[in-house]
Amino acid sequence: MGYTRAELESFRDATRPDLVEPGVRLLFVGINPGLWTAATGTPFARPGNRFWPALVKAGILPRLPAYSEPLGDDDRRLIFDAGVGVSNLVARATARADELSRGELREGAAALVDRVAAWSPRAVAVVGLTAYRQGFGRPKAAAGRQDEAIAGVPTWVLPNPSGLNAHDTVDSLARAYAEPARAAGILA
Numbered sequence: 001m002g003y004t005r006a007e008l009e010s011f012r013d014a015t016r017p018d019l020v021e022p023g024v025r026l027l028f029v030g031i032n033p034g035l036w037t038a039a040t041g042t043p044f045a046r047p048g049n050r051f052w053p054a055l056v057k058a059g060i061l062p063r064l065p066a067y068s069e070p071l072g073d074d075d076r077r078l079i080f081d082a083g084v085g086v087s088n089l090v091a092r093a094t095a096r097a098d099e100l101s102r103g104e105l106r107e108g109a110a111a112l113v114d115r116v117a118a119w120s121p122r123a124v125a126v127v128g129l130t131a132y133r134q135g136f137g138r139p140k141a142a143a144g145r146q147d148e149a150i151a152g153v154p155t156w157v158l159p160n161p162s163g164l165n166a167h168d169t170v171d172s173l174a175r176a177y178a179e180p181a182r183a184a185g186i187l188a
Contacts, residue, residue, distance in 0.1 A: 025083030038093035054173035109135030
């Protein structure tokens with residue numbers, strides 16, 4: 001399934017629901033939906049995004065979902081059965097995360113605290129260091145496990161899987177994503 005630039009632009013500012021089910025153990029938090037995600041309703045949907053391949057490489061998921069299109073029931077069940085959920089700091093779709101304001105990120109971080117409190121995952125993994133720093137007002141935060149939990153839940157800040165973050169590979173992302181998965185009891 002492909003989209004023209006004009007078709008993708010028609011999804012600018014759209015919102016999509018979180019990919020979360022009761023009992024989520026590991027909540028991944030993206031910065032905001034990209035236009036491809038807004039079009040498909042699937043988080044990290046853009047072809048070439050390394051999120052889903054990294055989850056498979058880490059052993060968090062047993063196989064790759066068809067992520068560049070709307071998720072089918074089997075793929076949704078695969079993700080939920082693994083104990084994984086996906087949310088965002090900001091719900092508004094943009095072509096690039098740098099189109100978001102600091103205010104949007106701060107409001108999104110406050111709303112995320114409420115969602116994490118309601119869902120009670122065992123671990124939270126925010127994928128995007130700069131957005132985390134701005135949203136949570138922690139300008140010196142470094143990648144890895146954070147001293148500050150979100151709603152009492154152990155929190156990691158990990159590399160963003162976007163192709164714009166070229167210095168990380170599927171292998172390095174898989175290693176980073178495995179740490180909160182172990183804390184969540186998904187990996188041994």
